[in-house]
Amino acid sequence: MKAIRIKLWQDLVNYKKPTSFQLKETYPLPPYSTVIGMVHTMCGFTSYHPMEISIQGKYFSKVNDLYTRYEFKNGMTYDEKRHQLKVGDYGVGRGIATAELLVDVELLLHVIPEDQSLVPTIAEAFETPQEYPSLGRREDIATIQEVKVVSFERNVRFKKNISVDRGYGAYIPVKDVEDKLVIFGQRSNIGRRNNLGTRYLLTSTYELINRGTAKAPKMFRNWLKKDVFYATDVTVSSRRFYSKDEDDKLMFVRMEE
Known part of the structure; x- marks a missing residue:
């Protein structure tokens, strides 16, 4: 099978x-839904195309920044003592809030479309983007450093230990950790490894659920989520079976059971 490997940088x-x-607050890496949304936007897809995503990366530091925040309540009329803005007959409050930002982010993404005929389409969309790519907020511009179509193997036994790039973290399916397919963490003074990771339940895809009636539908997104660990210094032993691409880059994708 083929995958599109994309390397990005963000300020x-x-x-x-x-x-x-x-x-x-911010996740240490983009959740699956954010990456899937970027791929669909870049390709101009108007319907969902199933795909698997492997997410790795690192950041230099975190900072806090102020932004303008708008608050309003449905049907609340304008009160000059309470609201800063008037929109029609309604009032909107304007103030400041704080956003947590990651600095100097590097990402290594593997995109595996279920329909393999889409591989060249996705690769071309990132090689020659029709508009500026962003990941996260709309203003979070992404600089594309590499796009490569790679072959990969699932559940192959490694000839040697393979680790993620130095300093990189990754989202690892919890089942892979429970099955002891990966080693993550840092070595302690006595030579053992400490399992240092953060568990997240990340949004992936969604289905629309009608919680109204046929005549008056009220559509809501029912998010499907993935249970993962975020960890750095991840290694897969030569005694284990796992997934990697043709350049020996680990791929954290798991077949659905």
Whole structure:
């Protein structure tokens, strides 16, 4: 099978955690839904094309930045003592809030479309983009450093230990960790490895659910999520079976059971 390997760089970026409000926190790497959305936008797809994504990367540091925040309540009329803006007869509050930003982000993505005939389409969309690529917020511009179509193998036994690039982290399916297919963490003073990782339930794709009626539909997104560990210094032993591309880059994709 073929995959599109994409290397990106971003200056300042926020991959927002959906449950953060007062401080707009960020994930250490973009969630699957964010990458899938970028691919569909770049290719101009108007319907969902199933694909698998492997996400690796690193960042230099974190900073906090202020941004303008607008608040309004449905049906609340304008009150000059309470609201800063008037829109028609309604009031909108304007203030400041804080966003957490990652600095100097490097990403290594593998995109594996279920329909393999889309491989050249996706590769061309990133090689010659029709508009500026962004990942995270719309203003989080991504600089494309490499696009390469690579062959890859699933569940192949390695001839040697293979690690992610130095300093890189990755989203690893929890099942792979439970099955002890990967080693992650840092060696302690006695030579053992400490499992240092953060567990996330990341959005992947969604299906539309009608919670209204046939005559008055109310469509909601029912998100499908992936249970993963985020960890750095990840290694796969030569005694294990795992997935890698033709350049011995690890790919953290797992066949659905």
